[in-house]
Amino acid sequence: MRPVLSVSSLRKQYGDFAAVNGVSFEVHRSEIVGLLGPNGAGKTTTINMILGVLEPTSGAIAIDGIDISAHRSRALARANFAAVYAPLPGNLTVYQNLRVFGLLYCVKDLASRIESLLEQFDLARFRDTKCGVLSSGEQTRVCLAKAMLNRPRALLLDEPTASLDPATARDIRAGIRDLVACHECGILWTSHNMYEVEEICDRVLFLSHGQILLEGNPKTLPREHNKNTLEDLFVAVAREPLTLERA
Amino acid sequence: MRIRRIAAIVLRQFYLLRSSPARFIPLFAWVTIDIILWGFITRYLNSVAASGVNFLPTLLGAVLLWDFLVRVMQGVTIAFFEDVWSRNFLNIFASPLLIAEYLGGLVLSSIATSAVGLVVMLVLASAIFGLSLLSYGVLFAPFLLVLFLFGIALGICSAAIVLRLGPAAEWFIWPIPALISPFAGVFYPVSTLPRWMQYVSRALPPSYVFEGLRGVVHGGAVSITALWLSAALAAGYIGVACWLFTSVYRRAVRTGLIARYSAESVS
Numbered sequence: 001m002r003p004v005l006s007v008s009s010l011r012k013q014y015g016d017f018a019a020v021n022g023v024s025f026e027v028h029r030s031e032i033v034g035l036l037g038p039n040g041a042g043k044t045t046t047i048n049m050i051l052g053v054l055e056p057t058s059g060a061i062a063i064d065g066i067d068i069s070a071h072r073s074r075a076l077a078r079a080n081f082a083a084v085y086a087p088l089p090g091n092l093t094v095y096q097n098l099r100v101f102g103l104l105y106c107v108k109d110l111a112s113r114i115e116s117l118l119e120q121f122d123l124a125r126f127r128d129t130k131c132g133v134l135s136s137g138e139q140t141r142v143c144l145a146k147a148m149l150n151r152p153r154a155l156l157l158d159e160p161t162a163s164l165d166p167a168t169a170r171d172i173r174a175g176i177r178d179l180v181a182c183h184e185c186g187i188l189w190t191s192h193n194m195y196e197v198e199e200i201c202d203r204v205l206f207l208s209h210g211q212i213l214l215e216g217n218p219k220t221l222p223r224e225h226n227k228n229t230l231e232d233l234f235v236a237v238a239r240e241p242l243t244l245e246r247a
Numbered sequence: 248m249r250i251r252r253i254a255a256i257v258l259r260q261f262y263l264l265r266s267s268p269a270r271f272i273p274l275f276a277w278v279t280i281d282i283i284l285w286g287f288i289t290r291y292l293n294s295v296a297a298s299g300v301n302f303l304p305t306l307l308g309a310v311l312l313w314d315f316l317v318r319v320m321q322g323v324t325i326a327f328f329e330d331v332w333s334r335n336f337l338n339i340f341a342s343p344l345l346i347a348e349y350l351g352g353l354v355l356s357s358i359a360t361s362a363v364g365l366v367v368m369l370v371l372a373s374a375i376f377g378l379s380l381l382s383y384g385v386l387f388a389p390f391l392l393v394l395f396l397f398g399i400a401l402g403i404c405s406a407a408i409v410l411r412l413g414p415a416a417e418w419f420i421w422p423i424p425a426l427i428s429p430f431a432g433v434f435y436p437v438s439t440l441p442r443w444m445q446y447v448s449r450a451l452p453p454s455y456v457f458e459g460l461r462g463v464v465h466g467g468a469v470s471i472t473a474l475w476l477s478a479a480l481a482a483g484y485i486g487v488a489c490w491l492f493t494s495v496y497r498r499a500v501r502t503g504l505i506a507r508y509s510a511e512s513v514s
Binding site for chain 1: 249251252254255258259262263266267329333334335336337338339340341342343344345497500501503505506
């Protein structure tokens with residue numbers, strides 16, 4: 001079965017600096033892959049290239065088998081994203097934002113899709129509220145609802161629960177788990193919350209200085225590298241990447 | 248091209264206009280002020296000029312047409328600025344939206360908003376000052392068409408400038424019509440200008456419209472060929488503006504500016 005997201009030999013060079021340097025990975029249906037790494041490791045650069053808002057220096061990206069450089073619009077119609085740094089316009093209401101983005105993604109039966117997402121993300125009471133006056137957690141839920149509008153094959157979530165309280169974050173994680181199971185979508189998930197990553201991700205990729213340093217099951221990977229927890233492993237990747245490379 | 252994606256851009260603009268007096272009132276407020284101000288200036292000039300001279304169709308008519316062009320241009324740029332102001336580039340450009348669809352949405356938004364301004368101007372100019380469209384005959388339609396096309400070209404070009412230089416470059420955009428107007432011969436024949444300015448005028452489609460307007464009013468010959476030429480020129484400028492916007496967009500995707508637009512530059 002073809003992967004929902006395929007990234008091969010991806011590279012982004014700024015002058016002499018390689019922000020992303022030969023990254024390759026795949027995300028399969030019903031799989032949640034964690035993209036981890038310290039600040040500046042190249043996670044957001046990789047996500048921006050997958051979303052078509054940053055042109056790679058070299059390499060290839062395919063969403064659900066469609067090459068994004070050749071068929072950008074068709075490929076992006078099968079993807080969606082939510083990121084803390086990309087809130088929806090605060091001057092539109094929740095419903096208006098979902099309607100505008102539903103049209104942009106050409107969602108069929110849009111009215112009923114919006115209603116079901118308002119229910120799913122507990123946003124019905126904010127339907128006619130401008131997004132700009134919602135709390136950061138509520139805005140995150142609107143962004144997630146927008147990200148689900150087109151039932152994406154590949155979903156990119158950049159720190160999706162960063163501004164949510166623990167109870168809401170748990171509900172959201174459960175909802176995303178259900179979505180993955182029901183709709184056979186694959187998720188690329190970045191987070192600095194290692195507890196969350198261990199709970200939700202089937203596989204993790206550790207990125208350091210633009211390269212994938214480690215890959216594996218988040219539950220077993222720490223022991224394989226003589227670390228007690230995923231957080232210990234993360235700290236080691238951030239501080240001593242060369243030691244891990246040698247191991 | 249998907250109509251639904253173009254409709255999304257127009258719908259977003261409709262939602263914003265409907266809910267915000269700060270956006271809706273300017274659609275007709277400034278043109279109302281202009282028509283009233285120039286209407287009375289025209290009335291005064293008629294009273295002091297030699298008998299039989301009527302400035303109404305040349306002066307007030309010119310103001311009306313020039314304001315229409317400005318409204319068309321601003322209709323495109325303001326719809327684009329909404330994405331700048333709300334920092335919405337990442338959401339918009341990471342969607343399946345094509346650049347042609349995005350520009351199509353901006354143009355359709357502009358048609359709707361500039362039509363409001365035009366209707367208000369026509370009603371005020373005829374009801375208060377007695378300006379009759381009949382004085383221009385059937386040529387009024389091609390006059391509007393040429394100015395509309397050139398306004399669209401200016402609007403798309405302005406959006407490209409702001410996309411390239413960052414949000415602060417918005418302040419380069421507002422004076423553009425004022426910079427063009429001396430060359431366009433809005434209030435005087437192009438022959439009044441020094442030679443070098445006349446060369447610039449010939450490259451500007453509005454100059455043919457305002458020369459034509461004076462020709463119609465003074466009973467002189469109006470060059471239909473010149474009007475066709477100006478329409479073709481304006482259409483050509485739209486092509487150049489679309490190419491410019493697309494080039495700037497591609498550069499922004501190559502450099503990463505789209506994703507970090509608030510930084511204004513990635514260097």
